Amino acid sequence: MSVLLIAELKRRRVFRALVGYAIVVFAVLQVIEPVMHGLRLPDWTLSFVVVALAVGFPVVLVLAWVFDVSAAGIERTLPLRPQGLGRLPLALAVGVVAALAVVPAVAWHFARASRAPDAPTAPAGPSVAVLPFVNVSAAKNDEYFSDGITEEVINALANVDGLRVVSRTSAFAYKNKNLSVRQIGEELAVATVLEGSVRREGNALRLTAQLINTADGYHLWSKTYDRELKSVFAVEDELARSIADALRPRLLKQSPLAPQTTASSEAHDLYLKGRHFWSKRTAEDLKEAMELFEKAVSLDPTYALAHAGLADCYLLLGEYTSSRPVDVLSKAKPYAYRALELAGDLAEPHASLGLISVYDYDWATAEREFKRAIELRSGYATAHHWYAILLLTLGRFEEARVEAERALALDPASTIVNNMVGVVFYESRNYEKAIAAFRKTLELNPGFMPTREVLACAYATTGRKADALAELDQIKASAAEHVAMRAWVLAIAGDAAGARALMRELEDATAMRSHPAALGALHGMLGDSDRAFALLDRAYAERDWMLRDVKVSPMWDPLRKDPRFGKLLQQMHLD
Numbered sequence: 001m002s003v004l005l006i007a008e009l010k011r012r013r014v015f016r017a018l019v020g021y022a023i024v025v026f027a028v029l030q031v032i033e034p035v036m037h038g039l040r041l042p043d044w045t046l047s048f049v050v051v052a053l054a055v056g057f058p059v060v061l062v063l064a065w066v067f068d069v070s071a072a073g074i075e076r077t078l079p080l081r082p083q084g085l086g087r088l089p090l091a092l093a094v095g096v097v098a099a100l101a102v103v104p105a106v107a108w109h110f111a112r113a114s115r116a117p118d119a120p121t122a123p124a125g126p127s128v129a130v131l132p133f134v135n136v137s138a139a140k141n142d143e144y145f146s147d148g149i150t151e152e153v154i155n156a157l158a159n160v161d162g163l164r165v166v167s168r169t170s171a172f173a174y175k176n177k178n179l180s181v182r183q184i185g186e187e188l189a190v191a192t193v194l195e196g197s198v199r200r201e202g203n204a205l206r207l208t209a210q211l212i213n214t215a216d217g218y219h220l221w222s223k224t225y226d227r228e229l230k231s232v233f234a235v236e237d238e239l240a241r242s243i244a245d246a247l248r249p250r251l252l253k254q255s256p257l258a259p260q261t262t263a264s265s266e267a268h269d270l271y272l273k274g275r276h277f278w279s280k281r282t283a284e285d286l287k288e289a290m291e292l293f294e295k296a297v298s299l300d301p302t303y304a305l306a307h308a309g310l311a312d313c314y315l316l317l318g319e320y321t322s323s324r325p326v327d328v329l330s331k332a333k334p335y336a337y338r339a340l341e342l343a344g345d346l347a348e349p350h351a352s353l354g355l356i357s358v359y360d361y362d363w364a365t366a367e368r369e370f371k372r373a374i375e376l377r378s379g380y381a382t383a384h385h386w387y388a389i390l391l392l393t394l395g396r397f398e399e400a401r402v403e404a405e406r407a408l409a410l411d412p413a414s415t416i417v418n419n420m421v422g423v424v425f426y427e428s429r430n431y432e433k434a435i436a437a438f439r440k441t442l443e444l445n446p447g448f449m450p451t452r453e454v455l456a457c458a459y460a461t462t463g464r465k466a467d468a469l470a471e472l473d474q475i476k477a478s479a480a481e482h483v484a485m486r487a488w489v490l491a492i493a494g495d496a497a498g499a500r501a502l503m504r505e506l507e508d509a510t511a512m513r514s515h516p517a518a519l520g521a522l523h524g525m526l527g528d529s530d531r532a533f534a535l536l537d538r539a540y541a542e543r544d545w546m547l548r549d550v551k552v553s554p555m556w557d558p559l560r561k562d563p564r565f566g567k568l569l570q571q572m573h574l575d
Helices: 002-011 014-039 044-066 087-113 140-158 168-172 181-188 229-247 265-278 283-299 304-320 325-342 347-359 363-376 381-393 397-410 415-427 431-444 449-461 465-472 479-492 496-506 516-525 529-542 545-549 554-559 563-571
Strands: 067-070 073-076 127-130 192-201 204-213 219-228
Touching: 014 044, 127 140, 127 168, 127 181, 140 168, 140 192, 140 265, 181 192, 219 229, 265 283, 265 304, 283 304, 304 325, 304 347, 325 347, 325 529, 347 363, 347 381, 347 545, 363 381, 381 397, 381 415, 381 545, 397 415, 415 431, 415 449, 431 449, 449 465, 449 479, 465 479, 479 496, 479 516, 496 516, 516 529, 516 545, 516 554, 529 545, 529 554, 529 563, 554 563
Parallel strands: 127 192
Antiparallel strands: 067 073, 192 204, 204 219
């Protein structure tokens, strides 16, 4: 009977019809979710489509059994024998083949739904991502202004008790990306997104904003503001308060959402533009940002945020340029202190003073400042990130991990924060987790050189020399930096001869003169402890940032038994 049934199914071209229908089903399943997101259809739409497609299989089966499509048109297929063989196989075919057809479709649907552990966790409580406002002004170079408005609204909302706000870095990762609010909500684990536009013409400002529920795409609130530019602060405050009210967190109506630190719209405009350049982290952009902050201070010497911006510029010069930290830190301090004097309730200068204190090896002051910054603004990811640096420096690994992960929760798209999570694992000797974290960071930003460097070190430490060198081959750096990194990896991997051959190229390289700690560690790995400690003494005097992990990093292990190492820890108050 089964042989006859299969033969009859072939004769009636049932298999061909089912294969054709299966191809159609596959195509529909590939496009249904993007269409749902684009049209903002409810979640049950997908389940409805899956069930409908599954029901379609037996329908197609019956139609293919009964009818045939030929050149003459659609004709009824006659049975092979008149004894009624077709009736019983038809019932049997419908039962068996329909079951076989429906089960895979339904199984696909529920298997897909069961992958929830890999998806972002559902948002807990009121939460919002402020997407970059679109600049619709005639002058396209006003984009810094719309970006600045976005950042100010983020800062204002971050002060609202009970409201979780996605950080600037993660929010700006979605700039110029055409994604549905549902997808953004899933990726950032937020219940709502705020999007809008800014039009600026002379002294006239029009700001339009919409608050959208990420679960269903419905608008919770929207408003258009027409104001004079001089009232931009009031617009920011009004906008932030309207959003907070729409989300109904615990907010006192009469309390200010964010401190207003200048009455000059021109100074504020310069500050926003300065932050735009500051965030790019290059020598040229930092110089441009400093000039803009200085102009803002000249217009309003009491503008605390502009002073904080200058402090932050000098801090970054010590890490992102060849400037010696000892030189730029002495310039950063007055600006940070002045910002606090003008507005002690700003989190930014407290965090800046915390990092300055890390460079000064004043751990108690650093911890106090970081805690104060977090107290003032618990949603400030940079404060959590820099606090994690301090805790790691002190060897408080579990606390460092917690703070790094808090920063990551606030700023999941930040390259530097993701990298910090990996660094915590690396320096606590959990190399496999470190490698996983570094790989995730490079998925976000494949061109971020510091992550590739430390990933190469992690590979070398675990005996994967080829993988380490492969990572270095993908880095764009100066010739001297390439040589230094390869020498490091070879030394870590135990290839002392290869590392020494490269070391001779480094001693007189101008590019390496601002990295005494890196060269000192390399000499230590190669057994030249005298040269290593001479370089470490210089690194200590210059406040080289690479020296701050001397207590915990594996790269210092070859020098730990030397009495001079204990003396260095005492000098740094790390004993």
